Amino acid sequence: MTSRSFTSLPVLAFFLVLVVGVGPVIGLTVGPGEWYSSLNKPFFNPPNWIFAPVWTILYVLIAVAAWRTWLTSEFEGSLGLIWAGQMALNWLWTPLFLGVHFLSLSLVVILFLLALIVYFIAVCNDVAARVCFVPYALWVGFACLLNSSLLWLNG
Numbered sequence: 001m002t003s004r005s006f007t008s009l010p011v012l013a014f015f016l017v018l019v020v021g022v023g024p025v026i027g028l029t030v031g032p033g034e035w036y037s038s039l040n041k042p043f044f045n046p047p048n049w050i051f052a053p054v055w056t057i058l059y060v061l062i063a064v065a066a067w068r069t070w071l072t073s074e075f076e077g078s079l080g081l082i083w084a085g086q087m088a089l090n091w092l093w094t095p096l097f098l099g100v101h102f103l104s105l106s107l108v109v110i111l112f113l114l115a116l117i118v119y120f121i122a123v124c125n126d127v128a129a130r131v132c133f134v135p136y137a138l139w140v141g142f143a144c145l146l147n148s149s150l151l152w153l154n155g
Helices: 003-007 009-029 033-038 048-071 078-099 103-123 127-154
Strands: none
Touching (some): 078 103
C-alpha cells in the first residue's frame, strides 16, 4: 500500500455511494414487472427476491475493488477506464433488458460486461481487488446464461 491508505476512507465512501447508490436506483426504476413475469423461464431461474441482496453484496465488492486499485495508483491508468467501462455496461444492462425488453442487445452488453470483468481480474495487480471481482464474474456469467436462455425461450 502507498501513503494513500491513510487518507483513503473518503475515497472508499465515494465509491460505495456511487456504486451502491446508482445500481439500486436503476433497479428500482426499472423493475422486473409484468413483462418479466410473463416470460418462459429456464428451470434454473432464481426467485426474484434473490437479485436485490446479491447485487447489493456485489456492488459493495465492486466499490471495494475500485478503492483498492485507487490505493495502488492503478486506478489512474487504463484499469480505471476498464472499471468505469464495466460499471457503465452494468448500469446499461438493466434498462435494456427490463426497461425496453431488448433481449438480444442486452445479451451483447452483458457478454461485453463479462469480458471486461475477466480482463480486470487478469490485469489488476491488487489481489484483494481481483478477489472482489471473482463473485461478480461468476454472477454475471450466470446472468449471461440466464439472458441467453430467456432469449432462446422467448425470442
